[in-house]
Amino acid sequence: MNKKYTIKDIALLAGVSKGTVDRVLHKRGKVSDTALKKVTAILETIDYKPNLIAQNLKNNKTYHICVLLPDPNIDNYWQRCKIGILNASQDFEPFNVIVSIIEFNPQFTESFVENHQKALKQNPDAVLLAPLFYKEAQTAITDYKNLNIPVLTFNNQVTPITADGFVGQDLIQSGRVAARLFETTIRSGHITIIHINEDISNAKHMQEKESGFRTYFESKEENAFKISTLHVEADKLHALLTNYLENNTDTKGLFITTSKSYLVAETLEALRINDITLVGYDLLDLNVKYLNSGHITYLINQNPKHQAHLGVTSLAEHLIYQNKISKTTYLPLDIINSENVKQYITN
Known part of the structure; x- marks a missing residue:
């Protein structure tokens, strides 16, 4: 069952010459219909697989x-x-x-x-x-x-x-997974989706994460969540998020759609806010740091x-x-x- 067939073996089984087998395998030169059928039948029977790697190396194919x-x-x-x-x-x-x-x-x-x-x-x-x-x-x-x-x-x-x-x-599904994490963690309340450093109109991946997140809650017969969206540049995040949280004291959750959750966690740490659930993406060193400190609740690993x-x-x-x-x-x-x-x- 594990026999490695050579061109000589195939030629003997098919009753043709080694040259004929070589021409069939490499699809070059003329081969009669009869010989082609014989060789093809043997190749199918033995489930022949050519050593393409050896061929590439021999032909110096790069x-x-x-x-x-x-x-x-x-x-x-x-x-x-x-x-x-x-x-x-x-x-x-x-x-x-x-x-x-x-x-x-x-x-x-x-x-x-x-x-x-x-x-x-x-x-x-x-x-x-x-x-x-x-x-x-x-x-x-x-x-x-x-x-x-x-x-x-x-x-x-x-x-x-x-x-x-x-x-x-599956980015839509990842948004739904994030929504489920909030549902099981805080049960109800105001959640803000934060897009950092992206032109959302040209960032399909972020649109799909937000879409999955929102449709999860929209599909519920009883929706106990208020969902908002915030777009912010990284260098303006601290000031803008500080102001946002001061004006939205009912905020219970923050969903970060990029790998930059640590920027939001830094702001929460500076403001000494410890009661907001934060869900983001990826195992960057700083994200892991704030995950271990408790400022990030969950990370979805995109590997x-x-x-x-x-x-x-x-x-x-x-x-x-x-x-x-x-x-x-x-x-x-x-x-x-x-x-x-x-x-x-x-x-």
């Missing part, structure tokens, strides 16, 4: 995957993504897969567009893309598709789905490192093995509190 990634030095959330990309790059380096990373400024659409053009000039075999800016990402995906370059998105999903695949979270690693892996296996790229790969939504966070950090 594959290039280009990754468009927000600069981790500007937004630390993407550092874990970069680690996942580099780890996957090492995994596939022996198979002649080269992974290059082009970083763009996550605060400016112009930076994304400029670096997308750099990626196009590299003429890669496949592209992994973090579609931070919805409209510009749609255009970029169209450019790659027009050149027959497979493109996979991660972290945020562009809908309607135009890329070959997506790896990440950015695993997302990026899976993205590169999917593209590499598509190029090497011709594996089909899965249209959608959703990762589990991990709910983290101060009691289980150590396990996730260790892993």
Whole structure:
């Protein structure tokens, strides 16, 4: 059952020459219909799988995957993504897969567009893309598709789905999970959704989190919650949130739709507010610090490192093995509190 068949074995079984088998396997040269049927039948019987890796190395075939990634030095959330990309790059380096990373400024659409053009000039075999800016990402995906370059998105999903695949979270569901956490924790009251440092009109991922959050409560026959939304720049957050809380003393919960929950926690700590439930995203060091101190109640882990690693892996296996790229790969939504966070950090 585990026999590895050689071209010689297949030729003997099919009653043809080794040259005929070679031509069938590599789809080159002329082969009679009779011989083709004989060889094909044997290949199906033995479930033959060619050693594509060996063939690629022998033919000196090199594959290039280009990754468009927000600069981790500007937004630390993407550092874990970069680690996942580099780890996957090492995994596939022996198979002649080269992974290059082009970083763009996550605060400016112009930076994304400029670096997308750099990626196009590299003429890669496949592209992994973090579609931070919805409209510009749609255009970029169209450019790659027009050149027959497979493109996979991660972290945020562009809908309607135009890329070959997506790896990440179900963002609407993550919003619903956050809503459920508030419902079971505070039971009723005023909850404010806070979007930090984003143009919400061009940030589909944040729209979907808010949509999931709101629809959860709207679906209830008895809704005991008041929901508000606050948009704020990071450098103005402390002053604006301080003023907001002074004017909304009924606030019982804050839902942060980005990885910057620590900024809100810093303000709560400075104001000595300890009775507001705060739910946010991701295991950044500062988020973990405030989770352990109690200023952040829950974190929803989006596992950015695993997302990026899976993205590169999917593209590499598509190029090497011709594996089909899965249209959608959703990762589990991990709910983290101060009691289980150590396990996730260790892993």
